[in-house]
Amino acid sequence: MQTLGLLDEFLQDETITEIMVNGASQIYVEKEGRLQLTEKRFVDDKELILVIDNILGPLGKRISDEIPFVDARLLDGSRVNIIVPPLSLVGPMITIRKFFKKRVSGSELISLGSCNQHMLNFLQLCVAGRKNIVISGGTGSGKTTLLNVVSSFIKSDERILTIEDTAELRLNQEHIGRLEARLADSEGKGAISIRQLVINALRMRPDRIIVGECRGSEAFDMLQAMNTGHDGSLTTIHSNSPRDCLKRLESMVLMAGIDIPTKTIREMISSAINIIVHISRIQDGSRKIVSITQITGMESDTITIAPIFEFKQTGLDKATRKVVGDFRPTGTIPTFLEELKVKGMSIDMEMFGGG
Numbered sequence: 001m002q003t004l005g006l007l008d009e010f011l012q013d014e015t016i017t018e019i020m021v022n023g024a025s026q027i028y029v030e031k032e033g034r035l036q037l038t039e040k041r042f043v044d045d046k047e048l049i050l051v052i053d054n055i056l057g058p059l060g061k062r063i064s065d066e067i068p069f070v071d072a073r074l075l076d077g078s079r080v081n082i083i084v085p086p087l088s089l090v091g092p093m094i095t096i097r098k099f100f101k102k103r104v105s106g107s108e109l110i111s112l113g114s115c116n117q118h119m120l121n122f123l124q125l126c127v128a129g130r131k132n133i134v135i136s137g138g139t140g141s142g143k144t145t146l147l148n149v150v151s152s153f154i155k156s157d158e159r160i161l162t163i164e165d166t167a168e169l170r171l172n173q174e175h176i177g178r179l180e181a182r183l184a185d186s187e188g189k190g191a192i193s194i195r196q197l198v199i200n201a202l203r204m205r206p207d208r209i210i211v212g213e214c215r216g217s218e219a220f221d222m223l224q225a226m227n228t229g230h231d232g233s234l235t236t237i238h239s240n241s242p243r244d245c246l247k248r249l250e251s252m253v254l255m256a257g258i259d260i261p262t263k264t265i266r267e268m269i270s271s272a273i274n275i276i277v278h279i280s281r282i283q284d285g286s287r288k289i290v291s292i293t294q295i296t297g298m299e300s301d302t303i304t305i306a307p308i309f310e311f312k313q314t315g316l317d318k319a320t321r322k323v324v325g326d327f328r329p330t331g332t333i334p335t336f337l338e339e340l341k342v343k344g345m346s347i348d349m350e351m352f353g354g355g
Helices: 007-012 045-059 108-111 117-128 145-152 193-200 218-227 242-254 262-272 338-341
Strands: 016-022 027-031 034-035 069-073 080-082 093-097 134-139 160-164 176-180 208-211 234-238 275-279 287-299 303-318 323-329
Touching: 007 016, 007 027, 007 045, 007 093, 027 160, 045 069, 045 080, 045 093, 069 176, 080 234, 093 242, 108 117, 117 134, 117 145, 117 287, 117 303, 117 323, 134 145, 134 323, 145 234, 145 275, 160 193, 176 193, 193 208, 193 218, 208 218, 234 275, 242 275, 242 287, 242 303, 262 287, 262 303
Parallel strands: 134 234, 134 275, 160 176, 160 208, 208 234
Antiparallel strands: 016 027, 016 093, 027 034, 069 080, 080 093, 275 287, 287 303, 303 323
Protein backbone atom coordinates (compact mmCIF):
# COMPACT_ATOMS: atom_id res chain seq x y z
CA MET A 1 0.00 0.00 0.00
CA GLN A 2 1.28 3.47 -0.89
CA THR A 3 2.04 5.67 2.13
CA LEU A 4 1.54 9.32 1.32
CA GLY A 5 2.23 10.98 4.65
CA LEU A 6 -0.12 13.86 5.37
CA LEU A 7 -2.34 12.89 2.45
CA ASP A 8 -3.27 9.45 3.83
CA GLU A 9 -5.80 11.01 6.20
CA PHE A 10 -7.62 12.68 3.31
CA LEU A 11 -7.48 9.59 1.12
CA GLN A 12 -9.16 7.55 3.85
CA ASP A 13 -11.91 10.13 4.50
CA GLU A 14 -14.87 9.02 2.36
CA THR A 15 -16.49 12.47 2.54
CA ILE A 16 -13.55 13.97 0.61
CA THR A 17 -13.66 13.66 -3.18
CA GLU A 18 -10.58 15.66 -4.25
CA ILE A 19 -7.25 16.69 -2.73
CA MET A 20 -5.27 19.67 -4.02
CA VAL A 21 -1.73 20.44 -2.83
CA ASN A 22 -0.41 23.88 -3.83
CA GLY A 23 3.18 23.69 -2.66
CA ALA A 24 4.20 22.73 0.88
CA SER A 25 2.05 25.30 2.66
CA GLN A 26 -1.42 24.71 1.19
CA ILE A 27 -3.56 21.57 1.13
CA TYR A 28 -7.15 22.01 -0.05
CA VAL A 29 -9.84 19.33 -0.15
CA GLU A 30 -13.26 19.14 -1.71
CA LYS A 31 -15.60 17.89 0.98
CA GLU A 32 -19.32 17.41 0.35
CA GLY A 33 -19.09 19.59 -2.75
CA ARG A 34 -17.19 22.50 -1.16
CA LEU A 35 -13.50 23.47 -1.26
CA GLN A 36 -11.84 23.77 2.13
CA LEU A 37 -8.32 24.84 3.12
CA THR A 38 -7.02 22.31 5.66
CA GLU A 39 -4.72 23.02 8.58
CA LYS A 40 -2.17 20.45 7.41
CA ARG A 41 1.17 21.62 6.01
CA PHE A 42 4.30 19.94 4.70
CA VAL A 43 7.55 20.97 6.40
CA ASP A 44 9.01 22.06 3.07
CA ASP A 45 9.15 21.18 -0.62
CA LYS A 46 11.65 18.37 0.10
CA GLU A 47 9.08 16.54 2.21
CA LEU A 48 6.49 17.08 -0.54
CA ILE A 49 8.88 15.71 -3.17
CA LEU A 50 9.32 12.56 -1.05
CA VAL A 51 5.54 12.06 -1.14
CA ILE A 52 5.59 12.54 -4.92
CA ASP A 53 8.33 9.91 -5.20
CA ASN A 54 6.20 7.56 -3.08
CA ILE A 55 3.30 8.12 -5.45
CA LEU A 56 5.22 7.61 -8.67
CA GLY A 57 7.78 4.96 -7.65
CA PRO A 58 5.38 1.99 -7.41
CA LEU A 59 3.81 3.07 -10.70
CA GLY A 60 7.10 3.01 -12.58
CA LYS A 61 6.90 6.73 -13.28
CA ARG A 62 9.12 9.64 -12.39
CA ILE A 63 9.17 13.42 -12.51
CA SER A 64 12.18 15.52 -13.45
CA ASP A 65 13.29 18.66 -15.26
CA GLU A 66 12.73 16.80 -18.53
CA ILE A 67 9.31 15.49 -17.41
CA PRO A 68 7.94 18.26 -15.14
CA PHE A 69 4.32 17.05 -15.09
CA VAL A 70 2.70 13.63 -15.10
CA ASP A 71 -0.71 11.95 -14.96
CA ALA A 72 -1.00 8.68 -13.08
CA ARG A 73 -3.37 6.41 -11.22
CA LEU A 74 -2.82 5.43 -7.61
CA LEU A 75 -2.98 1.76 -6.66
CA ASP A 76 -6.51 2.34 -5.29
CA GLY A 77 -7.67 3.71 -8.67
CA SER A 78 -7.59 7.42 -7.77
CA ARG A 79 -6.41 9.79 -10.50
CA VAL A 80 -3.43 12.01 -9.78
CA ASN A 81 -1.78 14.89 -11.61
CA ILE A 82 1.59 16.23 -10.51
CA ILE A 83 3.42 19.32 -11.76
CA VAL A 84 6.65 20.77 -10.37
CA PRO A 85 8.82 23.87 -10.80
CA PRO A 86 9.76 25.62 -12.98
CA LEU A 87 6.28 25.11 -14.52
CA SER A 88 4.62 25.54 -11.13
CA LEU A 89 5.55 28.83 -9.47
CA VAL A 90 4.25 27.82 -6.03
CA GLY A 91 6.29 24.67 -5.64
CA PRO A 92 5.29 21.06 -6.36
CA MET A 93 1.54 20.65 -6.92
CA ILE A 94 -0.54 17.48 -6.56
CA THR A 95 -4.18 17.05 -7.58
CA ILE A 96 -5.91 13.80 -6.62
CA ARG A 97 -9.41 12.84 -7.71
CA LYS A 98 -10.37 9.95 -5.51
CA PHE A 99 -11.73 6.68 -6.84
CA PHE A 100 -14.67 5.25 -4.95
CA LYS A 101 -15.17 1.50 -5.21
CA LYS A 102 -18.78 1.82 -4.14
CA ARG A 103 -21.12 2.24 -7.09
CA VAL A 104 -23.71 4.99 -6.93
CA SER A 105 -27.15 3.64 -7.85
CA GLY A 106 -30.00 5.40 -9.58
CA SER A 107 -31.97 5.53 -6.33
CA GLU A 108 -29.00 7.19 -4.62
CA LEU A 109 -28.90 9.84 -7.36
CA ILE A 110 -32.52 10.59 -6.54
CA SER A 111 -31.88 10.73 -2.78
CA LEU A 112 -28.92 13.05 -3.40
CA GLY A 113 -31.24 15.37 -5.33
CA SER A 114 -29.42 14.87 -8.64
CA CYS A 115 -32.56 13.92 -10.59
CA ASN A 116 -36.04 12.49 -10.15
CA GLN A 117 -37.60 9.11 -10.91
CA HIS A 118 -39.20 10.22 -14.20
CA MET A 119 -35.78 11.31 -15.53
CA LEU A 120 -34.20 7.99 -14.58
CA ASN A 121 -37.10 6.08 -16.12
CA PHE A 122 -36.65 8.02 -19.34
CA LEU A 123 -32.90 7.32 -19.46
CA GLN A 124 -33.58 3.64 -18.82
CA LEU A 125 -36.03 3.71 -21.73
CA CYS A 126 -33.39 5.35 -23.97
CA VAL A 127 -30.81 2.69 -23.09
CA ALA A 128 -33.27 -0.15 -23.68
CA GLY A 129 -34.21 1.49 -27.00
CA ARG A 130 -30.51 1.65 -28.00
CA LYS A 131 -30.40 5.43 -28.26
CA ASN A 132 -26.96 7.06 -28.43
CA ILE A 133 -26.38 9.18 -25.34
CA VAL A 134 -23.82 11.86 -24.53
CA ILE A 135 -23.38 13.01 -20.94
CA SER A 136 -22.00 16.55 -20.83
CA GLY A 137 -20.80 18.72 -17.98
CA GLY A 138 -17.91 20.61 -16.47
CA THR A 139 -14.96 19.36 -14.43
CA GLY A 140 -16.09 17.55 -11.30
CA SER A 141 -19.76 17.75 -12.25
CA GLY A 142 -20.33 14.00 -11.89
CA LYS A 143 -20.21 12.88 -15.54
CA THR A 144 -18.47 9.58 -14.82
CA THR A 145 -20.75 8.78 -11.88
CA LEU A 146 -23.77 9.39 -14.08
CA LEU A 147 -22.26 7.36 -16.93
CA ASN A 148 -21.87 4.46 -14.50
CA VAL A 149 -25.54 4.70 -13.53
CA VAL A 150 -26.81 4.98 -17.12
CA SER A 151 -24.53 2.12 -18.24
CA SER A 152 -26.01 -0.09 -15.52
CA PHE A 153 -29.27 -0.11 -17.50
CA ILE A 154 -27.65 -2.17 -20.29
CA LYS A 155 -28.83 -5.79 -20.33
CA SER A 156 -26.42 -8.37 -18.97
CA ASP A 157 -26.49 -10.48 -22.15
CA GLU A 158 -24.88 -7.72 -24.27
CA ARG A 159 -21.18 -7.49 -25.08
CA ILE A 160 -19.93 -4.14 -23.73
CA LEU A 161 -16.57 -2.58 -24.57
CA THR A 162 -15.40 0.31 -22.39
CA ILE A 163 -12.62 2.63 -23.56
CA GLU A 164 -10.99 5.04 -21.12
CA ASP A 165 -7.93 7.17 -20.51
CA THR A 166 -8.00 6.05 -16.89
CA ALA A 167 -10.18 3.11 -15.88
CA GLU A 168 -13.01 4.51 -13.73
CA LEU A 169 -16.15 2.79 -14.98
CA ARG A 170 -17.49 0.07 -12.68
CA LEU A 171 -20.06 -2.05 -14.48
CA ASN A 172 -21.64 -5.22 -13.09
CA GLN A 173 -22.61 -6.91 -16.35
CA GLU A 174 -20.89 -10.19 -17.15
CA HIS A 175 -19.68 -9.63 -20.72
CA ILE A 176 -17.38 -6.61 -20.50
CA GLY A 177 -14.12 -5.84 -22.30
CA ARG A 178 -12.18 -2.98 -20.68
CA LEU A 179 -9.68 -1.06 -22.79
CA GLU A 180 -7.38 1.63 -21.42
CA ALA A 181 -5.24 4.11 -23.35
CA ARG A 182 -1.50 4.25 -22.72
CA LEU A 183 0.69 7.31 -22.35
CA ALA A 184 4.08 7.51 -24.02
CA ASP A 185 7.05 6.27 -22.00
CA SER A 186 9.93 8.46 -20.82
CA GLU A 187 11.38 8.32 -24.33
CA GLY A 188 8.14 9.48 -25.92
CA LYS A 189 7.31 6.05 -27.35
CA GLY A 190 4.54 3.50 -27.00
CA ALA A 191 1.50 5.77 -26.67
CA ILE A 192 -1.87 4.20 -27.54
CA SER A 193 -4.64 6.75 -27.97
CA ILE A 194 -8.37 6.59 -27.29
CA ARG A 195 -8.90 6.97 -31.03
CA GLN A 196 -6.81 3.88 -31.79
CA LEU A 197 -8.80 1.92 -29.21
CA VAL A 198 -12.15 3.07 -30.65
CA ILE A 199 -11.07 1.95 -34.12
CA ASN A 200 -9.90 -1.39 -32.74
CA ALA A 201 -13.08 -1.86 -30.69
CA LEU A 202 -15.15 -1.81 -33.88
CA ARG A 203 -13.38 -5.06 -34.87
CA MET A 204 -14.27 -6.74 -31.57
CA ARG A 205 -17.99 -7.33 -32.20
CA PRO A 206 -19.35 -4.96 -29.56
CA ASP A 207 -23.05 -4.65 -28.78
CA ARG A 208 -22.29 -1.41 -26.94
CA ILE A 209 -19.30 0.93 -26.99
CA ILE A 210 -18.79 3.18 -23.97
CA VAL A 211 -16.07 5.83 -24.24
CA GLY A 212 -15.28 7.27 -20.82
CA GLU A 213 -14.67 10.73 -22.25
CA CYS A 214 -14.36 12.07 -25.79
CA ARG A 215 -11.67 14.73 -25.85
CA GLY A 216 -10.25 14.78 -29.36
CA SER A 217 -10.15 13.11 -32.74
CA GLU A 218 -11.77 9.92 -31.43
CA ALA A 219 -15.08 11.82 -31.65
CA PHE A 220 -14.99 11.32 -35.44
CA ASP A 221 -14.70 7.54 -35.11
CA MET A 222 -17.31 7.45 -32.36
CA LEU A 223 -19.80 9.30 -34.57
CA GLN A 224 -18.96 7.02 -37.49
CA ALA A 225 -19.65 4.00 -35.30
CA MET A 226 -22.97 5.45 -34.11
CA ASN A 227 -23.97 6.12 -37.71
CA THR A 228 -23.05 2.65 -38.95
CA GLY A 229 -25.07 0.35 -36.74
CA HIS A 230 -23.43 0.63 -33.32
CA ASP A 231 -26.57 1.95 -31.65
CA GLY A 232 -26.78 2.41 -27.92
CA SER A 233 -23.30 3.86 -27.50
CA LEU A 234 -22.48 6.19 -24.62
CA THR A 235 -19.80 8.75 -23.86
CA THR A 236 -19.13 11.94 -21.89
CA ILE A 237 -17.90 15.32 -23.09
CA HIS A 238 -16.58 18.28 -21.14
CA SER A 239 -18.90 21.20 -21.95
CA ASN A 240 -20.95 23.95 -20.37
CA SER A 241 -24.34 23.28 -21.97
CA PRO A 242 -26.01 21.00 -24.54
CA ARG A 243 -25.39 23.58 -27.27
CA ASP A 244 -21.75 23.94 -26.19
CA CYS A 245 -21.49 20.13 -26.30
CA LEU A 246 -22.41 20.21 -29.99
CA LYS A 247 -19.78 22.88 -30.68
CA ARG A 248 -17.16 20.86 -28.82
CA LEU A 249 -18.04 17.78 -30.87
CA GLU A 250 -17.64 19.78 -34.05
CA SER A 251 -14.17 20.94 -32.99
CA MET A 252 -13.13 17.42 -31.99
CA VAL A 253 -14.16 15.97 -35.34
CA LEU A 254 -11.91 18.54 -37.05
CA MET A 255 -9.01 17.26 -34.91
CA ALA A 256 -9.15 14.03 -36.91
CA GLY A 257 -7.48 15.94 -39.75
CA ILE A 258 -10.10 14.96 -42.31
CA ASP A 259 -11.35 17.69 -44.63
CA ILE A 260 -15.11 17.70 -43.98
CA PRO A 261 -17.47 20.65 -44.57
CA THR A 262 -19.00 22.08 -41.40
CA LYS A 263 -22.52 21.23 -42.53
CA THR A 264 -21.52 17.59 -43.09
CA ILE A 265 -20.04 17.39 -39.59
CA ARG A 266 -23.26 18.76 -38.13
CA GLU A 267 -25.30 16.27 -40.13
CA MET A 268 -23.07 13.49 -38.76
CA ILE A 269 -23.68 14.70 -35.21
CA SER A 270 -27.43 15.16 -35.61
CA SER A 271 -27.93 11.71 -37.11
CA ALA A 272 -25.61 9.95 -34.63
CA ILE A 273 -26.59 11.36 -31.24
CA ASN A 274 -30.09 11.14 -29.83
CA ILE A 275 -29.84 12.47 -26.28
CA ILE A 276 -27.59 14.91 -24.39
CA VAL A 277 -27.76 14.68 -20.60
CA HIS A 278 -26.21 17.77 -19.01
CA ILE A 279 -25.06 17.59 -15.40
CA SER A 280 -23.72 20.54 -13.38
CA ARG A 281 -22.19 21.23 -10.02
CA ILE A 282 -24.33 24.16 -8.94
CA GLN A 283 -23.64 26.99 -6.50
CA ASP A 284 -24.32 25.01 -3.30
CA GLY A 285 -21.85 22.30 -4.36
CA SER A 286 -24.50 19.73 -5.24
CA ARG A 287 -24.56 17.97 -8.59
CA LYS A 288 -27.75 17.94 -10.62
CA ILE A 289 -28.92 16.84 -14.04
CA VAL A 290 -29.98 20.28 -15.22
CA SER A 291 -31.32 19.12 -18.58
CA ILE A 292 -32.07 16.10 -20.74
CA THR A 293 -32.23 17.19 -24.36
CA GLN A 294 -33.09 15.46 -27.62
CA ILE A 295 -31.28 16.24 -30.86
CA THR A 296 -34.18 16.55 -33.27
CA GLY A 297 -32.43 17.10 -36.61
CA MET A 298 -31.21 19.97 -38.78
CA GLU A 299 -32.67 23.26 -39.92
CA SER A 300 -30.56 24.80 -42.65
CA ASP A 301 -27.00 24.57 -41.22
CA THR A 302 -28.04 24.38 -37.56
CA ILE A 303 -28.56 21.32 -35.37
CA THR A 304 -31.95 21.54 -33.68
CA ILE A 305 -32.46 20.47 -30.07
CA ALA A 306 -35.44 20.18 -27.72
CA PRO A 307 -35.17 19.94 -23.92
CA ILE A 308 -37.33 17.19 -22.44
CA PHE A 309 -36.53 17.67 -18.74
CA GLU A 310 -34.99 20.66 -16.95
CA PHE A 311 -34.04 21.65 -13.42
CA LYS A 312 -35.57 24.99 -12.45
CA GLN A 313 -34.02 26.83 -9.52
CA THR A 314 -36.64 28.73 -7.54
CA GLY A 315 -34.53 30.11 -4.71
CA LEU A 316 -31.84 29.60 -2.08
CA ASP A 317 -32.51 28.41 1.46
CA LYS A 318 -30.95 31.11 3.65
CA ALA A 319 -30.44 28.78 6.61
CA THR A 320 -28.74 25.88 4.79
CA ARG A 321 -27.46 27.80 1.74
CA LYS A 322 -28.92 24.99 -0.37
CA VAL A 323 -30.42 25.64 -3.78
CA VAL A 324 -34.18 25.21 -3.92
CA GLY A 325 -35.83 24.05 -7.14
CA ASP A 326 -37.42 21.14 -8.94
CA PHE A 327 -37.07 18.90 -11.96
CA ARG A 328 -39.73 19.51 -14.57
CA PRO A 329 -40.77 17.98 -17.88
CA THR A 330 -40.91 20.65 -20.57
CA GLY A 331 -43.88 19.07 -22.30
CA THR A 332 -41.77 18.03 -25.30
CA ILE A 333 -42.51 14.49 -26.42
CA PRO A 334 -39.42 12.69 -27.81
CA THR A 335 -39.81 11.99 -31.52
CA PHE A 336 -38.62 8.38 -31.19
CA LEU A 337 -41.37 7.19 -28.81
CA GLU A 338 -43.40 5.54 -31.58
CA GLU A 339 -40.31 3.57 -32.60
CA LEU A 340 -39.95 2.32 -29.02
CA LYS A 341 -43.63 1.40 -28.83
CA VAL A 342 -43.26 -0.65 -32.03
CA LYS A 343 -40.47 -2.54 -30.27
CA GLY A 344 -42.96 -3.45 -27.56
CA MET A 345 -41.81 -1.05 -24.87
CA SER A 346 -44.30 0.24 -22.35
CA ILE A 347 -44.12 4.03 -21.96
CA ASP A 348 -45.68 6.02 -19.13
CA MET A 349 -46.61 9.30 -20.81
CA GLU A 350 -47.05 10.97 -17.42
CA MET A 351 -43.27 11.39 -17.19
CA PHE A 352 -43.51 14.01 -19.95
CA GLY A 353 -46.18 15.99 -18.11
CA GLY A 354 -49.10 14.52 -20.01
CA GLY A 355 -51.64 11.81 -19.51
